Amino acid sequence: MKTNSEIDAVITWVDGDDPKWLAKKKQQQQKLHYQVADEQRYRDFNTLKYVFRSLENYAPWFHRIYLVTDQQLPVWLNVNHPCLQIVDHRDYIAAKYLPTFNSNVIDLNLDQISGLSENFILFNDDLVLTKKVQATDFFVDELPKDTAALSPICPEIDGIESAVLNNIKLINSQFTQKQVVGKYWRKFFKWQYGQYNFRTLFLLPYTKFSGFMDFHMPLSLKKSTFSVLRQKFPTYFAQTNQQPFRSNDDITIWLARYWQLCQGQFQPRSAKFGKYLQLSDLKAIKLALKNPKYKALCLNDVALTKEQVQAVNQYLPDLLEQKYPNKSRFEK
Template sequence: MEVLVKDFPIDFVVTWVDGQDEAWLKKYNQYSQQDVLDVRNARFRDYGIFKYWFRAVEKYAPWVNHIYLVTDDQVPKWLNCNNPKITVIDHKQIVPHEYLPIFNSNAIELNIYKIDGLAEHFVYFNDDMFLNRKVKPIDFFSKRGLPRDTAGLNAIQPRYDFDYIHVNNMKIINTKFNKKDVMKKQFFKFLNIKNLELNIYTILLFFWPKFTRFFDLHYPYSIRKSTMKRVISENQNEYIQTMKDRFRSRHDITIWLVRYYALVTGNFSVRSPRVGKIYDLLTTFGEAKRDLTNGKHKMIVLNDDANISETEFDSIVKDLKNLFEKKLPIKTEFEKED
C-alpha cells in the first residue's frame, strides 16, 4: 500500500541566496576577507531560475504539506508570501545571534531543524536541486516513515580544502560507531540489489577497519527532525566550531552527518541511486539539458562550476531559462499576480 500524506505530513525546506543583491553584497563585503574556502562568484551567484523550483514542486509534488524558504533577509520579488503553503524563514530565526551574519552554508543547514512548525518528516533542498518529474511521498520516506536513502562505502580522495569536511564527519562516525558491528547489522542495506554499482565500492572497502567515507549522493535529503536534533545535541563541540566559521571552513561538519547517523543505525529505507542525477553546468550541461527535456531522473542537481566565465554564465542562464519555460510554463500559486 502506498504511503499517504495524511499518515504523516512531509515538508520541504529550501535555502536560497541572491548574491547580486546590493544589501546582501554590502553585508558580505564587510567580512569577505574571511572567505578563504569559497569562490564567491560560484557559491552565491543566482541563475534566475528559482521560480521554476516552485513550479516543479506544484506540478510534481502537489502533496507537499508546507514549504519553508530559508534566506538572509531576502525574498524573491516574484514570490507570493501570502500563500498559506509558504513560510519565509530568516537566518536570525534559527541561527544563534552571536554567529550572525553568516555565509557558511554548512552552518546554516545545521540549524534548519529549529524552524518553528517544521514537520518531523521533511526534505531538504539546495536551490540547485530540482524535481524533474512526478514524485510521491514514498520516494522520500518509507511507509514506516524512514528516510529513503542509498548506503554505499567510498574513499576520500583529497584534492580541495573542502575534502577536510568529509574527514570531520567521518571522524565522528568512527568515534561513535564500530564499523564491524555496523556492517554486520546493516549488511543487507549496504549490500543491496537496489544499490546497483555502489555495491562494488562497498565490497572493495567492506573489510577496511574504519569507515573512510560514504557515497554522498547530492540529492534532496530526506530527514527526520528528531534525528537531526539528536545528532546536533551529541556533537555540540563540532557544531559550535562550525558556527564560528562565518564562511565554509576546513573545520566544518555538515548536514551529511545526519545522513550518516541514519545509515549506520539502519534508520533508513533503501532507495536506488538512479532516483536522481547531479550535473556540472560546465562539463555536463548537454546531458543536463537532455534530462530536463525528457525527465529521465525524478530529481536533478544543476551544480555551478567556479570555472564558468561570465560569458559562459550568461549563455547558460539563457539556455536554462528557455528550457525551464518550455518544461514549466504555467505560473503557479506561489508566484505573485502580474
C-alpha cells in the same frame, strides 16, 4: 509500506547579486581577512522559480514549504501562498552566530525552525523534480529513503572534503564499519544500488569508515537526528556555528545522513532516483529535462569560465521554461 506523517520541504536560497547582501558579506570578509574566491557558492542563475514549479507539478502533497533566506525575497514570489513559510536566518540561528555566509551553519540549524515537521526534505535552489513523486519516495514507515553506499573521500583543492572528513571522524568515534554493515547488510547491498554495491564490497575489509557516497539529491531528514547529534557533539556544532564562512574545521549536514545510515534508520532507495549534472554541460541538462529518466535533477554550479557563465545565463532559463512553462501558485 507507507508514510502517515506530514512532510515539509526546506529550500535554502541566496541572491548573490543583491547589493545589500554583497556589502554585508564584504564587510565580514574584511573584518576576518577572509579572501577565498567563493563567488560560485552564492551565484544565482534564477532557478528557484522552477524549483517551486517542479514541486507544485510533481509533489503537491507537501504539507508546507519553508524558504530559508537572509533578509532577501525573490521579486516574483507570492509570499501569501498558504503553504509557504518564509524563514530568515534570524528566525532560527542564534544572533551571536550572525551574519553567516556559511552553508554549513545554515543547514545544521534547520531543525530549530519553528513549526518544521519531524520528517522534512532539504532542497537547494539547484534541485528540481522532473517526474511525479510520492511521499514514499522520501519516507517509508517514518524512515528516510536513501541509498547506502560506501565510497572513499577524494580530497580536492578548495573542495569540501575536509569538512566531510570531519563528519567521518565523528561517525568512526561511535561506530565501526564492520558492525554497521554486518548488522544492516540487507540495506547496504541492494540490486537497486547498481554499481555502487561494488564500492561497498571493495571497502568491506576496512574496520573504520573511509566515507560514504554522497548523492546531491533532495535529502530526507528527521529533526530528532539533529537533537541527538547536537547532544553528542556540542563542541563541533558550536565550532561550526562560529565560522561565518566555510572552514576546514566545519562539520556538515551530511553528518545527520551518515548517522541515519549507521543506525539503520532508513529505507533503501534506487541509486537512479536522481541525476547529478554540472551547469557546464548544457547539452546533458537539455536532454535530461526533455526526456526525463530520473525523478530529480541536480543542476550544480561549478567553477565556470566567463564564457560558460554567459552561456548558462543565456540558455538555462529557456530550457527550464520549456520543461516548466506554467506559473505556479507561488508566483505573483
